[in-house]
Amino acid sequence: MAEDNPEPVDGDPGDRRPSRPARLAWGAVIAILLGVVGLVTYALTHVSSPTAPVTPAVTSPAVLATLSSVPSSTFDAIGVTAPGTTLTPPSVVADPPPSGNRPEVLFVGSEFCPFCAAERWPLVVALARFGTFTRLHNSSSAAQSVFPDTSTFTFADAVYSSRYVTLTGVELYSDTTGPDGTFTRLARLTPSQAALVARYSPQGDGVTTGSSPFVDVAGRLIAVTSGLSPALLAGQSQSQIAGEIARPTPLVVGSDGTTPPPTGQAIIAVANQLSAGICAATHQRPATVCLSKGVRAADASLGLPVPPASAGG
Amino acid sequence: MPALRWQPIASLLLSIYGLGASIYLTITHFQPKALACVSNSTFNCEKVTQSPQSEIFGIPVAMLGLVFFVPMILLCLPAAWRSADRRIHLARLALSVTGVGMIIYLISAELFVIKAICIWCSSVHITTLILFIIIATASPIVLATGYGTTDGTPVDGDES
Secondary structure: OHHHOOOOOOOOOOOOOOOHHHHHHHHHHHHHHHHHHHHHHHHHHHHOOOOOOOOOOEOOHHHHHHHHOOOHHHHHHHOOOOOOOOOOOOEEOOOOOOOOOOOEEEEEEOOOOHHHHHHHHHHHHHHHOOEEEEEEEEEEOOOOOOOOOOEEEEEEEEEEEEOOOEEEEEEOEEEEEOOOOOEEEOOOOOHHHHHHHHHHOOOOHHHHOOOOOEEEEOOOEEEOOOOOOHHHHOOOOHHHHHHHHHOOOOOOOOOOOOOOOOHHHHHHHHHHHHHHHHHHHOOOOOHHHHOOHHHHHHHHHHOOOOOOOOOOO | OOOOOOHHHHHHHHHHHHHHHHHHHHHHHHOHHHOOOOEOOOEEHHHHHOOHHHEEOOEEHHHHHHHHHHHHHHHOOHHHHHOOOHHHHHHHHHHHHHHHHHHHHHHHHHHHHHOOEOHHHHHHHHHHHHHHHHHHHHHHHHOOOOOOOOOOOOOOOOOO
16 A cells, blocks of 8 residues: 555644744753753852852951950940031931830832931941951942942941840942943842831932932931931042041141041040930940940930930949 | 644643743742752752842743733634734734743843742743753644635734
């Protein structure tokens, strides 16, 4: 019956071979599968090597040590004033205590933002009185910002431990831009954080975009901008600013009639205010901080209850 | 004319699963705490679903999954597979090609940019890939002249 089976052609009912479109389809499927397998294989064999991660430099132990060892006498001497500049105190609030064991300090900002850069300094100084930063990274505000290249830190990947308080640092955007020209997104607010920000800054979309800092000090103080002007930090390196904090320069008029910016005083003064908010949530613990003259001065200036001075203070 | 056997029901079930996973991922995009997922140095759903790559032109990728799977379910209904209207089969094929292109981009983003893998997202990627395989290999059959008819004439819709 060989004469009944002539050479098959595409479309013949007796043709058992795949049609040309079917062969094309299978070719496409195999190509896609090979592509996916190739992608995964390449990623597993090349990308996992620790070559490219662009992470900010770790803050030097010397700077951390300086910020963590500001003498009590310095805090007490400065109190809440910094001659020659205007500080913006946080607002006193009375939110219900958080459900966790320890009060939380929430910082929301962005690495590109100069006002966030300014606010991190007193916040780090204040928190260092209640605990220890074991990891912090350097950062600076964006070069194209109104106060460019302001030296600061980033709370992204920061590690802070304390018996009294927890730190949640949310850096919404990086200080670097992506291919589309916008700052790279680093994190998002949780719904509860977004609600908190919206409650205290209903019209300030700069907060939710990370272009101005939002600080909730344990439900006792709220700051929606920096306590000190970023102008006070202009042109100074991180170690220079740390040195100013360790040894605040007295306000002196130079021979040319100019005065140096009261950088150290301003940072210490705002740190006292933030410390007062933390103390209000920790039931004035530790007493060595909370009953100190500088923090009590901040209590009085902010309208927080002023605890009585004690031997511990 | 070869007949389709398991492909319609398999593609429909996969599309339904993909829609369910996309709904879940859309919810967790806005409520990250609702995300139940393994979290370690390799697998981290939250890192993926909250990454900058989780949105395209401001639209969450998970929501694009909804936009993909809803019409895919309709196009994978048995009646749609039986249709003699070539436009339905071409639309299904085009949608699956779009889907597989999208998942190649998303897999690349996970592996090379975010450097984390989201299990839930990967399940949607695998679903989309299998859907593409089924649809791409079945399409030559259903696009052949006369498919969906008993005698070579369309059963529903005109032959275009």
